[in-house]
Amino acid sequence: MRYILIAAVVLLTLGAIIFYGFMANESQPTTNTSETTKPNTVSIESFSFKPSEITVKAGTEVTWMNNDSVTHTVTSDTNAFESGELAAGETYKHTFEEIGTFAYHCTPHSSMTGKVTVQ
Numbered sequence: 861m862r863y864i865l866i867a868a869v870v871l872l873t874l875g876a877i878i879f880y881g882f883m884a885n886e887s888q889p890t891t892n893t894s895e896t897t898k899p900n901t902v903s904i905e906s907f908s909f910k911p912s913e914i915t916v917k918a919g920t921e922v923t924w925m926n927n928d929s930v931t932h933t934v935t936s937d938t939n940a941f942e943s944g945e946l947a948a949g950e951t952y953k954h955t956f957e958e959i960g961t962f963a964y965h966c967t968p969h970s971s972m973t974g975k976v977t978v979q
């Protein structure tokens with residue numbers, strides 16, 4: 861009788877360890893929050909868009925902040941959006957509803973380019 865009890869306890873313990881190991885593996889994706897904290901802000905500084913390429917989910921509002929000392933624009937290559945002139949310290953927001961890749965540039969400074977990928 862005693863051996864059966866010991867065997868039962870050992871089996872239950874092993875079962876618990878396996879179960880918790882399984883649960884720990886299963887819960888890993890939910891502890892990874894990078895999926896919900898994707899950057900949706902672009903800084904305009906030193907005559908460049910930083911980061912120059914971002915990826916967001918459809919329906920995300922992207923904000924451009926002009927942290928430079930001169931006026932810039934956020935101008936879609938395909939006329940999908942247009943900020944107009946952004947003075948130093950001003951922001952421009954655009955919500956991307958459609959999936960696709962949207963290249964943009966700064967009208968006065970053709971070397972300034974960026975890209976928003978919407979998934």
Ligand SMILES: [Cu+2]
Nearest residue numbers: 932933966969
């Ligand atoms: Cu510019």
